[in-house]
Amino acid sequence: MKAAAWICLLLPLASALAITLGGTTVSRRVAGYISTVTTMGSFAAAVVAFVQMLDQSAGHRGHVTTSWTWLAAGPYHFGLSLLVDQLSVVMMLIVAGVSSLIIAYSVGYMDGEAEERRYFAYMSLFVFSMLLLVQSGNLLLLLAGWGMVGLSSYLLIGFHQERPSAVAAAKKAFVMNAFGDATMVLALFLLVQHTGRLDFAGVFAASPHGGAVANLIALGLLGGALAKSAQLPLHTWLPDAMEGPTPVSALIHAATMVTAGVYLIVRCHPLFENAYVIQDLAAGLGAATILMAGLIALVQTDIKRVIAYSTMSQIGYMFVGAGIGAYPNAIFHLMTHAFFKALLFLAAGIAIHAVVGEQDIRKLAGIGKLMPQTRAVFLVGSLALVGIFPFAGFFSKDSILSAALDRGTFGVIVYAAGMVGAFLTGLYTFRLFFIVFTGEPTPFAREHFHRHHGQEGPLSMRWTVGVLAALSLVGGLLQFAPLWHPLSTWLGPIERPLAEPTNWQEWGSSILAIAVGLAGIAVAWAIYAAGRARAPRALPLLERKFYWDELYDLLWYRSGDLVARGFYALVERPLVAGSLSALTAGFGVGSREVGRAQNGLVRSYVLALAGGLAVLAVVFLSVR
Amino acid sequence: MHGPDIQWYVILAALLFSTGALGVMVRRNPLIILLSVEIMLNAANLLLIAFARLHGREDGQIFAISVMAVAASEVVVGLGMIVAMGRRNVELDVDKLRTLRG
Numbered sequence: 001m002k003a004a005a006w007i008c009l010l011l012p013l014a015s016a017l018a019i020t021l022g023g024t025t026v027s028r029r030v031a032g033y034i035s036t037v038t039t040m041g042s043f044a045a046a047v048v049a050f051v052q053m054l055d056q057s058a059g060h061r062g063h064v065t066t067s068w069t070w071l072a073a074g075p076y077h078f079g080l081s082l083l084v085d086q087l088s089v090v091m092m093l094i095v096a097g098v099s100s101l102i103i104a105y106s107v108g109y110m111d112g113e114a115e116e117r118r119y120f121a122y123m124s125l126f127v128f129s130m131l132l133l134v135q136s137g138n139l140l141l142l143l144a145g146w147g148m149v150g151l152s153s154y155l156l157i158g159f160h161q162e163r164p165s166a167v168a169a170a171k172k173a174f175v176m177n178a179f180g181d182a183t184m185v186l187a188l189f190l191l192v193q194h195t196g197r198l199d200f201a202g203v204f205a206a207s208p209h210g211g212a213v214a215n216l217i218a219l220g221l222l223g224g225a226l227a228k229s230a231q232l233p234l235h236t237w238l239p240d241a242m243e244g245p246t247p248v249s250a251l252i253h254a255a256t257m258v259t260a261g262v263y264l265i266v267r268c269h270p271l272f273e274n275a276y277v278i279q280d281l282a283a284g285l286g287a288a289t290i291l292m293a294g295l296i297a298l299v300q301t302d303i304k305r306v307i308a309y310s311t312m313s314q315i316g317y318m319f320v321g322a323g324i325g326a327y328p329n330a331i332f333h334l335m336t337h338a339f340f341k342a343l344l345f346l347a348a349g350i351a352i353h354a355v356v357g358e359q360d361i362r363k364l365a366g367i368g369k370l371m372p373q374t375r376a377v378f379l380v381g382s383l384a385l386v387g388i389f390p391f392a393g394f395f396s397k398d399s400i401l402s403a404a405l406d407r408g409t410f411g412v413i414v415y416a417a418g419m420v421g422a423f424l425t426g427l428y429t430f431r432l433f434f435i436v437f438t439g440e441p442t443p444f445a446r447e448h449f450h451r452h453h454g455q456e457g458p459l460s461m462r463w464t465v466g467v468l469a470a471l472s473l474v475g476g477l478l479q480f481a482p483l484w485h486p487l488s489t490w491l492g493p494i495e496r497p498l499a500e501p502t503n504w505q506e507w508g509s510s511i512l513a514i515a516v517g518l519a520g521i522a523v524a525w526a527i528y529a530a531g532r533a534r535a536p537r538a539l540p541l542l543e544r545k546f547y548w549d550e551l552y553d554l555l556w557y558r559s560g561d562l563v564a565r566g567f568y569a570l571v572e573r574p575l576v577a578g579s580l581s582a583l584t585a586g587f588g589v590g591s592r593e594v595g596r597a598q599n600g601l602v603r604s605y606v607l608a609l610a611g612g613l614a615v616l617a618v619v620f621l622s623v624r
Numbered sequence: 625m626h627g628p629d630i631q632w633y634v635i636l637a638a639l640l641f642s643t644g645a646l647g648v649m650v651r652r653n654p655l656i657i658l659l660s661v662e663i664m665l666n667a668a669n670l671l672l673i674a675f676a677r678l679h680g681r682e683d684g685q686i687f688a689i690s691v692m693a694v695a696a697s698e699v700v701v702g703l704g705m706i707v708a709m710g711r712r713n714v715e716l717d718v719d720k721l722r723t724l725r726g
Binding site for chain 2: 599600601602603606607610
């Protein structure tokens with residue numbers, strides 16, 4: 001099992017190195033195949049690890065394997081160690097599985113791009129980093145993976161480096177993530193100070209219970225999770241990150257990397273349980289993100305941005321799950337979300353690909369008539385996102401919400417926010433679906449639509465989307481809490497949930513959630529498909545995304561600019577520049593005065609010599 | 625040891641040196657200045673030889689010979705320059721030669 005874990009981790013790294021070092025000897029097409037095959041190999045290794053783990057008894061499934069001591073400083077030793085247990089094997093399966101599908105899709109999507117090799121090398125690097133993140137056996141190695149997924153994300157958002165907007169978006173994502181990384185590093189410093197170690201088991205056993213230190217540690221980790229998962233208030237980078245190619249949006253900014261924050265909270269749940277205020281804060285911020293992202297998604301006109309806001313909102317549900325202590329439910333939703341959100345992005349990618357890169361839903365409107373297969377899979381993804389029985393989202397989202405009911409007043413507030421969010425999800429998802437995939441195609445769509453050898457897209461794009469559609473259809477059946485719950489049982493030994501809803505809470509909440517989701521769909525239908533109701537005018541508040549960008553601009557850029565200008569006017573110009581010019585002027589005057597002594601008269605020079613000699617003589621004599 | 629005591633040599637050398645220095649300071653003709661410099665050099669030579677004799681060692685005499693050789697070369701260069709200046713009808717007055725003024 002340990003060998004399988006190492007193979008799973010290192011195959012994508014080997015692929016990235018091979019493509020990079022191979023240079024032009026690797027053809028573009030082959031680079032895509034190398035990347036796809038190695039990632040599938042990773043998935044196979046993860047499956048092997050999973051099967052081997054099934055043979056072991058429930059209490060003995062966690063294994064730490066250390067290759068060597070990575071970092072030794074005084075009494076501290078941090079190994080290059082992997083932790084393979086029930087949680088990480090689930091994450092390995094999700095990451096490697098979804099990655100291999102999306103990279104296979106990319107072979108068709110990126111065909112003909114000028115720099116395919118670079119793209120596939122970055123994608124492999126990302127898969128390696130993400131696997132390192134979920135497999136690492138200590139927080140230091142986790143941080144390394146955490147930083148490397150941020151780097152891969154930066155590189156892939158800015159893949160079209162000739163577009164200034166892509167470069168700006170990449171920078172924004174990097175800076176926001178660096179902020180989260182910094183708070184996380186501070187939390188690790190505190191942990192090292194108070195426990196002297198960073199391996200998970202040791203940290204959990206020795207970390208302080210309650211008090212300011214425990215709160216600060218949890219807050220630092222939460223800061224990292226918020227930035228990586230694009231939750232309030234560090235969320236502004238995710239919509240801009242849609243500048244990257246569509247498969248990148250599907251893989252990094254929907255299915256895997258942005259859910260790393262949820263993984264972090266679930267993995268470090270003992271630290272958060274020691275600081276319950278911070279854990280409640282995580283749930284509260286998640287609930288706020290559900291509502292805010294849902295409202296903004298109602299008015300966006302870029303197909304990818306709508307899905308991006310829906311990603312934020314869905315990760316909000318996972319944060320709620322992790323925050324109220326329903327860890328298996330959060331991981332379950334993470335998994336189903338990876339399926340249906342990757343499906344939505346990839347289906348949108350097929351539509352975008354078919355009309356040469358147009359992403360504006362007003363221009364794409366009605367394209368579903370030209371692409372019935374894509375319309376069908378997008379409908380599957382949308383229904384799964386809204387959470388309609390029997391699609392995947394129904395099982396995972398409702399179990400989080402019903403678990404919230406078990407957590408007192410705070411849980412009820414979060415539950416209400418989640419229900420409003422479910423209504424908004426139905427509304428914005430089907431607004432998108434009805435506008436883009438129903439009705440008559442626009443002249444623009446008719447003019448630019450082109451088929452790929454008589455099909456809606458290349459084969460590699462169609463089969464991967466088909467697999468994801470199947471997973472979105474049946475993936476949720478893995479667990480239905482009132483009747484069967486293999487995932488909770490599987491994760492049980494390491495992730496003991498804090499919230500256990502009763503069966504009736506599960507049933508009642510599920511029925512209510514479906515009703516609310518259907519209501520959202522009905523409103524969307526009335527407005528955007530049937531045209532019965534007039535579309536309300538978009539509020540500027542929503543169009544400007546609640547003014548977050550403007551707020552940050554005001555808080556950080558403008559204030560920094562103001563301070564810098566103040567320092568320039570009050571310190572640099574008078575003190576630094578002033579002292580320098582005074583110094584040069586002083587030297588000028590001094591040298592002119594000294595130069596006057598050099599008058600060219602030999603007599604005066606001799607006099608000076610004789611005078612100096614006389615002075616020296618007097619000095620020496622008197623000193624004696 | 626025969627001859628006058630060492631202090632007479634020192635006094636004579638001091639007188640000669642002062643004469644030379646005064647000449648350098650007050651005269652304006654480069655030829656005379658060169659002469660005065662020679663007088664100062666010879667004052668130094670006199671001291672070197674006097675002390676060499678006092679201590680009964682010969683390195684002072686070797687120094688004096690070196691000084692004479694240097695003085696001879698210096699006179700050659702100096703006189704050469706003065707002759708060249710005379711040929712070009714440059715006025716022989718060091719106060720007029722002030723191109724090195726700062």
